[in-house]
Amino acid sequence: MALHRSRRSESADSLLTRLGRLTAQAREGAELQQARVELAEALQREILPASLPELPGLRTAARYAPARDGLNIGGDWYDGFRLPGGALGFSIGDVEGHDVEAAAFMGQVRIAVRAVAAAAADPGEVLSRANDLLLSVDCDLFATCTFLRFDPVTWEIQSARAGHVPGVWATADGRYGIAEDDGGPPLGMLPGSRYPVTRRPLAVAGAFVLLTDGVAEGPxxxxxxxxERVAEVVRDGALCDPGELAAEVMKVADSTGHEDDAAVLVLRHDGAPDRAGGPHRTGG
Incomplete structure (x- = not known):
């Protein structure tokens, strides 16, 4: 009887030792994962721009939100910068995967688009050259992207899409919609890819909004x-302050319970300049 109790005691001790070891391993794994998340968050903060460029008649704003579970982070970005000749360039995108590797590759994509845009005026050519550049670094990741060029002379938006979520637009006269433009494959997938360009004259005041799929999609x-929900929000806030509109669009992500990070980029524009040199300020 005493021998039986001794064996049971040894069995219990062995089980407790094993559970303790598994608990320690789980803790180490969780701590490692948390460290990777914190590093990805730090990379994200450093890579995203502190401010966006503006021009008379064009105001901009952006928002970024990590995934609800705190683990899917690092892949989404937005950017805005001045181009030669006075135009402005804007990009938004989403890198395949998450964590530190995605955050680092996101930085490469953002820099590649910036560098190419300084030498190529056509948005389709910008994406095509950026695609070839990313393929040359021999990385297994790829990225969706929209690049947009705002021309203050013609007062139009020229844009191209690389497998990315369509933008959303609305104007002061009540019109709105989803910009289902033709596009090409994501960046970093196929050599020699081409990207059609869409041109939109900004005749009436309104807003053009770029976003990532984390805003509009969830479980x-x-x-x-x-x-469709984003389009309704943009319709109702087409003449709002761009920061307020970006915040309202991001609320759509909250309602979807998104499992991905999310980014929004808002261009709030006045109507096209008249012959006297001033912009048409329709309703705003």
Missing amino acids: SFPIDAGL
């Missing part, structure tokens, strides 16, 4: 429904 929430 059991299809992206089409999310884009």
